[in-house]
Amino acid sequence: xxxxxxxxxxxNIIVGNGSNEILELAARAFLNKDASAVMSKHAxxxxxxxxxxxxxxxxxxxxxxxxxDLDGFPSATKENTRVCFIANPNNPTGTWLDHAExxxxxxxxxxxxxxxxxxxxxxxxxxxxxxxxxxWLAHFPNLIITRTFSKAYGLAGLRVGxxxxxxxxxxxxxx
Ligand SMILES: *Cc1c(COP(=O)(O)O)cnc(C)c1O
Numbered sequence: 001x002x003x004x005x006x007x008x009x010x011x012n013i014i015v016g017n018g019s020n021e022i023l024e025l026a027a028r029a030f031l032n033k034d035a036s037a038v039m040s041k042h043a044x045x046x047x048x049x050x051x052x053x054x055x056x057x058x059x060x061x062x063x064x065x066x067x068x069d070l071d072g073f074p075s076a077t078k079e080n081t082r083v084c085f086i087a088n089p090n091n092p093t094g095t096w097l098d099h100a101e102x103x104x105x106x107x108x109x110x111x112x113x114x115x116x117x118x119x120x121x122x123x124x125x126x127x128x129x130x131x132x133x134x135x136w137l138a139h140f141p142n143l144i145i146t147r148t149f150s151k152a153y154g155l156a157g158l159r160v161g162x163x164x165x166x167x168x169x170x171x172x173x174x175x
Contacts, residue, residue: 011167019148019161024050025173026116030082031056037083040068042093047085067095070105083114089121099131117145123152141166
């Protein structure tokens with residue numbers, strides 16, 4: 001079971017038609033025409049597509065050496081921002097964030113903004129840069145971590161992705 005694999009309960013899991021669908025479910029659950037979503041420039045293209053599909057404003061934070069510049073996110077965030085998309089590692093630029101900078105950032109995000117941490121490529125991190133983001137879920141009720149069988153497992157044609165969050169958020173997306 002995915003829940004066993006991640007050492008969480010089934011109510012923490014959202015299963016998607018690829019993790020792509022979960023990115024869209026997160027947008028549909030938390031965005032609307034009066035909201036905005038913040039993301040890095042050169043991040044995974046789907047964040048812009050699903051944000052636009054909800055009629056929401058796309059806020060792009062300039063990248064730094066092709067990498068997410070987390071320091072630029074707070075000032076880019078608006079009062080109506082409801083979702084923050086982070087790809088780690090990022091596709092297409094191949095950059096990644098380290099454990100400490102990402103945890104500090106997530107802790108600093110106001111709780112009314114959902115952080116979608118997209119870890120489609122997390123299995124490719126080198127052992128010295130890899131970390132277990134799942135342990136953050138207990139601390140952050142506004143965190144959604146997405147994973148996929150499409151990349152490291154080579155099963156893109158099956159369209160299976162999943163996300164882990166606290167049960168209240170999982171319940172919203174599962175509706
Ligand atoms: C490939 C990819 C996805 C989506 O993959 P699925 O096949 O829909 O699971 C999501 N995010 C990133 C960064 C990707 O590269």
